[in-house]
Amino acid sequence: MTAARQTAHRAIAMRSITKRFPGVVALDGVSLEVRAGELHAICGENGAGKSTLMKILSGVYQPDAGALEIHGQPARFTGTRAAERAGVAIIHQELNLVEDLSVAANVFLGRERRTPLGLVDDRAMEVETSRLLQMLECRVAPRTRAGSLRVGDQQLVEIAKALSLDASILVMDEPTSALTEAESVRLERTIHRLRDRGTTILYISHKMDEVFRLADRITVLRDGRHVRTVDRAATTPQEITGWMVGREIACHAFHEPRPRGAKLLEIKALTLPWPEHPRGYRLADVSLDLHAGEIVGVAGLMGAGRTELLETIFGVSPPTWAGTIRLAGQPVRFIHPREACDAGIAMVTEDRKRLGLFPDLDVAGNVSLCSLREALQGGLLSRGREESLVAGPLRDTGVKTPGPHASIMGLSGGNQQKCIIGRWLLTQPRILLLDDPTRGIDVGAKAELYQLIDRLCRQGLGVLLTSSELPELLTLADRILVLAEGRLTAEFARAEATEHRILEAATGS
Amino acid sequence: MAAPDSFLSGGLLLRRSEWALLAAIVIAIVLTALVDANHSYWFQPLASLRDIARSTALLGIFALGAAVVIIAGGIDLSAGSMIALSATVCAATMLALAPAEMVGFKPVGGAVVAAGCLASLLAGFLVGTLHAWLITAVRLPPFIATLATLVGLRSLARALATSTTAALLPTKNSQINVYDPAFKFVRDNVWIPVAVFGLLAFITWLLLTRTVLGRHLQSLGGNEQAARLAGIRTDNVKWFAYCYAAMTAALAGLFYVANESVAAPAIQARGHELNAIAAAVVGGCSLTGGVGTVPGTVLGTVFLRVVIDAVSKVIKTEAEIYEGLIVGVVVVLAVTFSQVGQLAKGGRRLFPGTLGICVVPVLALLVGSVVAMTTGPRAGIAAGLAALGLLAAVRLWEGRQAAAARPA
Numbered sequence: 021m022t023a024a025r026q027t028a029h030r031a032i033a034m035r036s037i038t039k040r041f042p043g044v045v046a047l048d049g050v051s052l053e054v055r056a057g058e059l060h061a062i063c064g065e066n067g068a069g070k071s072t073l074m075k076i077l078s079g080v081y082q083p084d085a086g087a088l089e090i091h092g093q094p095a096r097f098t099g100t101r102a103a104e105r106a107g108v109a110i111i112h113q114e115l116n117l118v119e120d121l122s123v124a125a126n127v128f129l130g131r132e133r134r135t136p137l138g139l140v141d142d143r144a145m146e147v148e149t150s151r152l153l154q155m156l157e158c159r160v161a162p163r164t165r166a167g168s169l170r171v172g173d174q175q176l177v178e179i180a181k182a183l184s185l186d187a188s189i190l191v192m193d194e195p196t197s198a199l200t201e202a203e204s205v206r207l208e209r210t211i212h213r214l215r216d217r218g219t220t221i222l223y224i225s226h227k228m229d230e231v232f233r234l235a236d237r238i239t240v241l242r243d244g245r246h247v248r249t250v251d252r253a254a255t256t257p258q259e260i261t262g263w264m265v266g267r268e269i270a271c272h273a274f275h276e277p278r279p280r281g282a283k284l285l286e287i288k289a290l291t292l293p294w295p296e297h298p299r300g301y302r303l304a305d306v307s308l309d310l311h312a313g314e315i316v317g318v319a320g321l322m323g324a325g326r327t328e329l330l331e332t333i334f335g336v337s338p339p340t341w342a343g344t345i346r347l348a349g350q351p352v353r354f355i356h357p358r359e360a361c362d363a364g365i366a367m368v369t370e371d372r373k374r375l376g377l378f379p380d381l382d383v384a385g386n387v388s389l390c391s392l393r394e395a396l397q398g399g400l401l402s403r404g405r406e407e408s409l410v411a412g413p414l415r416d417t418g419v420k421t422p423g424p425h426a427s428i429m430g431l432s433g434g435n436q437q438k439c440i441i442g443r444w445l446l447t448q449p450r451i452l453l454l455d456d457p458t459r460g461i462d463v464g465a466k467a468e469l470y471q472l473i474d475r476l477c478r479q480g481l482g483v484l485l486t487s488s489e490l491p492e493l494l495t496l497a498d499r500i501l502v503l504a505e506g507r508l509t510a511e512f513a514r515a516e517a518t519e520h521r522i523l524e525a526a527t528g529s
Numbered sequence: 530m531a532a533p534d535s536f537l538s539g540g541l542l543l544r545r546s547e548w549a550l551l552a553a554i555v556i557a558i559v560l561t562a563l564v565d566a567n568h569s570y571w572f573q574p575l576a577s578l579r580d581i582a583r584s585t586a587l588l589g590i591f592a593l594g595a596a597v598v599i600i601a602g603g604i605d606l607s608a609g610s611m612i613a614l615s616a617t618v619c620a621a622t623m624l625a626l627a628p629a630e631m632v633g634f635k636p637v638g639g640a641v642v643a644a645g646c647l648a649s650l651l652a653g654f655l656v657g658t659l660h661a662w663l664i665t666a667v668r669l670p671p672f673i674a675t676l677a678t679l680v681g682l683r684s685l686a687r688a689l690a691t692s693t694t695a696a697l698l699p700t701k702n703s704q705i706n707v708y709d710p711a712f713k714f715v716r717d718n719v720w721i722p723v724a725v726f727g728l729l730a731f732i733t734w735l736l737l738t739r740t741v742l743g744r745h746l747q748s749l750g751g752n753e754q755a756a757r758l759a760g761i762r763t764d765n766v767k768w769f770a771y772c773y774a775a776m777t778a779a780l781a782g783l784f785y786v787a788n789e790s791v792a793a794p795a796i797q798a799r800g801h802e803l804n805a806i807a808a809a810v811v812g813g814c815s816l817t818g819g820v821g822t823v824p825g826t827v828l829g830t831v832f833l834r835v836v837i838d839a840v841s842k843v844i845k846t847e848a849e850i851y852e853g854l855i856v857g858v859v860v861v862l863a864v865t866f867s868q869v870g871q872l873a874k875g876g877r878r879l880f881p882g883t884l885g886i887c888v889v890p891v892l893a894l895l896v897g898s899v900v901a902m903t904t905g906p907r908a909g910i911a912a913g914l915a916a917l918g919l920l921a922a923v924r925l926w927e928g929r930q931a932a933a934a935r936p937a
């Protein structure tokens with residue numbers, strides 16, 4: 021089927037593509053050629069225009085200028101369906117699932133299978149979905165409600181959706197940003213299988229190691245312009261990041277020990293029941309301490325209970341848990357995030373679109389939301405005060421935005437994430453819970469964010485950090501706890517931790 | 530760069546769509562002044578202004594409440610029934626406190642009037658609280674919760690009117706007459722409801738743009754889960770929103786009593802909740818929540834009332850039959866109009882495929898029959914055919930454009 025197309029030499033040709041949004045030129049005359057059957061990685065900072073270019077390729081946006089050719093045929097897509105017909109499928113950076121439908125219904129949304137009588141053939145769709153999910157080695161049942169899944173699983177469902185199209189050109193926009201190491205490895209296996217079938221893949225990622233493992237060629241974009249396209253074999257990660265940023269990035273090591281202060285948080289024998297599940301618990305007998313000036317990392321696979329642990333501390337769900345949580349010695353039992361905020365805790369959630377962003381507020385409104393009291397003047401909100409209030413965090417986190425008035429939905433994914441981190445830093449918390457905080461953030465900004473966290477810790481902040489990237493935990497954390505199936509299976513000091521040992525403890529092998 | 534089109538930009542400046550609405554109001558007034566055979570806008574400008582001002586203020590007061598709930602991501606369908614209940618509670622309280630005066634058409638005294646008004650506002654607070662409980666604790670969707678009270682409150686008001694009159698008057702009655710001079714004074718002085726509307730609009734504007742609560746209302750409407758995770762007590766914010774809606778409706782109910790000199794729960798303000806929602810939507814509020822402004826809602830209310838008035842001036846006989854039709858058409862046109870830019874740019878079509886072909890005669894038939902009923906059969910047929918030709922042309926043109934955009 022798709023192998024027949026391999027004869028076409030050039031799968032995609034994009035010529036001087038330009039795309040403007042109010043106040044920004046997202047793409048400025050970008051030209052790009054992709055050979056049939058290759059895996060072409062696209063690198064660039066947050067806001068460089070990667071997603072915009074891919075959305076033009078897949079018919080989401082129409083370019084303001086420039087031409088597009090697919091398999092040698094000129095193409096002008098009026099919508100995603102038109103692109104799908106031409107064999108282009110995309111996995112978007114943001115998740116787009118209908119939460120109330122089942123996983124199978126989501127995979128076949130708009131292309132439902134029919135029985136000979138014309139009725140919806142749920143059975144066939146479920147069988148096909150479980151085949152696709154099996155290929156991704158994902159254990160989600162096709163009948164599960166999509167909204168009940170965590171981001172990582174939702175991401176896999178999105179991937180299954182794109183695979184079900186059997187496209188000859190597959191665009192993957194940060195497919196692994198929500199996946200942990202083990203799931204990423206499985207995705208890589210799937211990618212190899214697709215390439216053996218001759219699928220052309222465009223791959224966006226901020227994870228350099230991944231790019232260098234997979235890509236045949238790499239294209240770098242900067243500020244909406246094409247910088248260069250090179251063979252993977254002919255370059256190095258340092259060179260690529262240099263082109264991305266346009267300068268050298270200082271790679272600080274944080275091994276200079278931080279002074280450890282008083283005990284901020286103490287958790288003893290925390291158990292969180294999960295009645296509707298055979299396992300019976302989401303967390304079992306978890307104990308941990310967090311001191312001022314300390315960063316404690318929590319590693320684990322998807323479904324290990326990392327998010328649940330942070331959510332329990334933050335009072336997100338009704339307190340059905342057993343055990344004790346002490347804040348500065350006082351036992352607490354929060355029933356609403358407000359109480360946790362008042363006690364000096366802040367939490368950056370993992371799913372920014374669903375749990376973090378306010379699409380109708382502008383950038384300033386999104387950042388100031390939790391600290392509005394400080395923008396009051398005579399009892400009323402003052403726009404001037406609000407803007408000077410948010411200027412600090414916007415600068416500290418390095419958000420790239422046309423200004424505080426800009427619409428938050430117009431920012432690139434990584435910049436939205438930085439705004440949310442800025443929102444919580446503004447509340448000047450004593451304890452910061454970070455649930456996969458650098459998801460979708462580029463290398464340069466990541467390094468800056470690490471420095472910021474390090475600086476705040478030196479001033480007495482305590483950080484509990486989960487991450488889907490082990491290198492991140494290894495650079496930042498003083499101690500790393502490993503969760504597997506809701507249980508604490510290991511604790512490593514920084515010196516003893518290696519990727520291998522953590523993975524071993526996380527898979528419980 | 531273009532002026533920021535943001536809710537937060539506050540100020541007294543209007544957004545682009547609001548300027549368009551203002552222009553539409555002016556156009557509607559000018560057209561009516563020209564088309565109306567009696568030229569009442571020329572010859573009785575004050576009387577016309579008074580009519581429009583009164584009806585606008587009465588609708589606007591609770592349209593502001595509806596807008597607050599809509600911005601917070603909810604909906605309140607019960608405003609019309611709340612108005613009837615408020616009117617009845619006010620009249621029944623006065624009847625209970627001063628039965629002799631009420632029957633004898635004598636003044637009941639300031640204290641009794643105040644007690645009646647306070648009782649109404651209290652009733653509004655209680656209904657708002659009930660809504661909030663049904664929605665946040667029982668977890669009913671707002672549409673269901675307020676649908677129940679839409680039906681239930683009017684019935685309750687009727688029962689209240691019947692049982693109070695049965696207990697206090699020689700004969701039981703389904704309505705309670707109110708002749709107190711204080712209410713007459715309000716009826717004869719249009720500036721009072723207008724001033725109350727203006728003040729309420731200012732307070733609501735301040736609330737939405739310049740207070741923490743207002744920002745929380747808007748974030749609740751934009752993303753409820755994220756709002757909770759940002760430490761906002763969403764349940765309390767909802768409580769406020771539904772109380773605000775019910776209490777503005779209660780306040781409007783008092784003006785209904787003044788205007789009509791009676792609390793008549795069976796018919797008073799029936800269906801008016803939809804006018805309030807329509808005014809908010811015409812003014813730019815989005816039913817998905819998070820979006821909407823006070824200036825927009827005020828302009829939406831004015832526009833709706835001006836158009837209704839215009840049609841009644843032009844049609845003359847039995848104009849109120851057409852009120853619903855006008856509201857419907859205005860809502861559809863206003864929301865369609867706000868997407869014109871998107872339609873022109875995004876390659877989206879107004880008459881796509883087979884659906885587009887089928888809807889053309891439907892619209893033409895609608896236009897033709899309305900014109901036939903208001904003007905005469907000949908004009909109706911002519912208007913219907915003209916609409917058919919015009920819409921068919923648009924459909925054809927769109928089809929061509931779409932075909933040209935598709936690669937060969």
Ligand SMILES: Nc1ncnc2c1ncn2[C@@H]1O[C@H](COP(=O)(O)OP(=O)(O)OP(=O)(O)O)[C@@H](O)[C@H]1O
Pocket residue numbers: 041042044045046064065066067068069070071072073113429430431432433434435460462
């Ligand atoms: N819908 C939109 N409206 C306005 N501006 C937009 C819109 N989409 C993208 N932009 C702007 O275009 C630029 C490129 O954004 P894009 O999403 O393509 O970046 P990206 O390279 O994918 O970044 P990231 O790594 O953060 O995902 C950014 O400056 C962004 O603010």
Ligand SMILES: [Mg+2]
Pocket residue numbers: 070071072113193432433
């Ligand atoms: Mg992107």
